[in-house]
Amino acid sequence: MAAASSSSESPKTTTERRGIPGAQFVEDVETYLSQTGLDVNSALAFLQERLQQYKLVEMKLLAQQRDLQAKIPDIEKCLDVVATLQAKRGTGEALIADFEVSEGIYSSARIEDNDSICLWLGANVMLEYSCKEATSLLKRNLENAKASLEVLIADLQFLRDQVTITQVV
Secondary structure, three states: OHHHHHOOOOOOOOOEEOOEEOOOOOOOHHHHHHHHOOOHHHHHHHHHHHHHHHHHHHHHHHHHHHHHHHHHHHHHHHHHHHHHHHHHOOOOOOEEEEEEEEOOEEEEEEEOOOOEEEEEEEOOEEEEEEHHHHHHHHHHHHHHHHHHHHHHHHHHHHHHHHHHHHHHO
């Protein structure tokens, strides 16, 4: 692979996006083989290996996309809960909430006026924030997740284009 990838450079430069190498469209096979110095079998093996690499990266990006698409509604739901708690905060009215203790086991809670909120950050970490800090943190996390999803979708589109070019070659 190292010899094949180093000799695959040609006068036509291919683009790269966030570490994903661009595929080169081959218009003339004889010219491509002479420029790269590969025989037909080596060139086909190189393209097959590149295609497998693209498929592996695509699987990883799709998994990241699923994770982000699941995370965004969770963050939005947390923002709604914080907003509800802030709305109830000066009224003297308690909020009754049902929450899941364990799988299939629920309990009710009576939430009185409170100036702080505990957010589950993951990795067995929960931190206490003021309502204002919690809202700010959740909004920032939501913006970051949406921006990451946009970049990921663009990466997937670029990758699909590279797969198509490689398959056509």
